[in-house]
Amino acid sequence: MAEHPAAWPARIVEQHRSGYQIAVDASGDTHSVESLPEWQRPPNTRKGGVDPEQRPAVGDWVLVEGALESGKVAALLPRRTAIKRGAAGEHYRQQLIAANVDTVFVVCGLDADFNPRRIERYLLLVRGGAEPVVVLTKADMAMAEGADALPGAVAALAELAAQGVAVRTVNAREAGSVAALKPWLGPGRTVVLVGSSGAGKSTLTNTLLGIERMKTGEVRGSDSRGRHTTTHRALIPLPTGACMIDTPGMRELKPTGEEDVAENFGDVEALAAQCRFRDCAHDREPGCAVRAAIEAGTLDAQRFANYRKLGDEVAGAAGRLAQRRAETADDKTQSKAPGKRLADKYGKR
Known part of the structure; x- marks a missing residue:
């Protein structure tokens, strides 16, 4: 200032x-x-x-x-907080999604869009000062499919709820239903919506606004994916006094290398700490608490596989980030070198 x-x-x-x-x-x-x-x-x-x-x-x-x-x-x-991802392409770059947000609504439809593993990936990227909330939209469609569809989807995210991640199920078209999100939409708060195209982000925004401001579109019947009706990020004031940032659907979610996998998989980390061997690879070692939990059905095998996959991706991105920072430092050193050589040759004046 x-x-x-x-x-x-x-x-x-x-x-x-x-x-x-x-x-x-x-x-x-x-x-x-x-x-x-x-x-x-x-x-x-x-x-x-x-x-x-x-x-x-x-x-x-x-x-x-x-x-x-x-x-x-x-x-x-x-900035207080920053939500970002690794940008597409071979070279390491970061893409900033939104800044200074208090809450991240990870929006996922209860149709063919529903994917617990993708939700885990979103949660990995959005941590860092902002509170994540999983918002399951299209509750009306899930109920129409059968009495077990909705409870089954919520049960699939039980590990997240056990770690303190709020999960809310809504019909994005009904104001009474989306009222479940009001605890995070108080005056002065900022929320960003993330999720795939067709998940219902724009519909949810329209309902919270009380007007049809955001363009919405139909989704494909084969995979429930939609077109990018939201083409750019925009911050919108809500009647509650909060601000909401709607974002285009993201098909690729690459880590930046700054994420903390342990923070998002506390249940797996707690089990790993109980293994007989400190360097347990959770494969065929005797006394492996992780494998025992998978066999007992208390740990989802796919969640553990995603834990390993994301861990490898974060480690790889961290290596590329370190290399980029080293190259940047070298570039700065070299840019100063010509001036230093001239000063050594002709003396400082």
């Missing part, structure tokens, strides 16, 4: 290539502002580009200089 005494705070509502939409109050009115030039350049360039995760994202607070109608972003304020 001291470096920009005339600047005023605003929150990023939408992110575009060359600028942002910001909000300065809870009225719902937004204004366009220009981005800093370095935020528009690729990282590691001579002109001083920055990594994507270091640029403002929806939910971020920034300082703006100038008049409201022609302001320019002056600085990015520190």
Whole structure:
């Protein structure tokens, strides 16, 4: 703030290539502002580009200089929380999903979209200061399929509920049903919706708003997946005084290497601590508490397999992250080297 005494705070509502939409109050009115030039350049360039995760994202607070109608972003304020994933592609990059959120609604439909393993992957990525809540939509469709469909789906997530992750089942089209989410939608709170296309995120947003603001679409009958009716992230004020960030469906969920697998699989970690051997691989070792739990039916074999898979992915991403940081440090050293060589040759002046 001291470096920009005339600047005023605003929150990023939408992110575009060359600028942002910001909000300065809870009225719902937004204004366009220009981005800093370095935020528009690729990282590691001579002109001083920055990594994507270091640029403002929806939910971020920034300082703006100038008049409201022609302001320019002056600085990015520190974040409380950040939800991000590994970006698609061979090279290591992080993609920021949302910033400064209090709660993450992991939305999954109770149709062919229902996948406990994908929910576990979402939970791995969204931890880090924000509270996760699993929101199971299309409860009406589940009940229509049979009396056992809904209890069966909830039972499949029993491990999550046992670790303190709230699970709520709603009909996203009914205001009375989505009222179950109000404990997380109080004044001043920020919630982000994540989930696959067709899970019901936009429908849920419309019901909470009380108006048909977000475009919704039909899902495919074969796999219950939908098209990307939400094409960009947007922060929307709700009548409850909370803010909600709707996001496009994400097909690929790659770890960044900063996740804590143990935090999301506390039940598996607790069992592993009971194994006879400290370095137990949970394969055929005698006295393996993990295998005993799987055989007894108290630990889902697929959940354990996902624990191993995600652990390997996080470890691999952590290695790529370390390599990238080392390369960045080398680039900075080399960029300073020419000036140092000139100073050594001609002397400092």
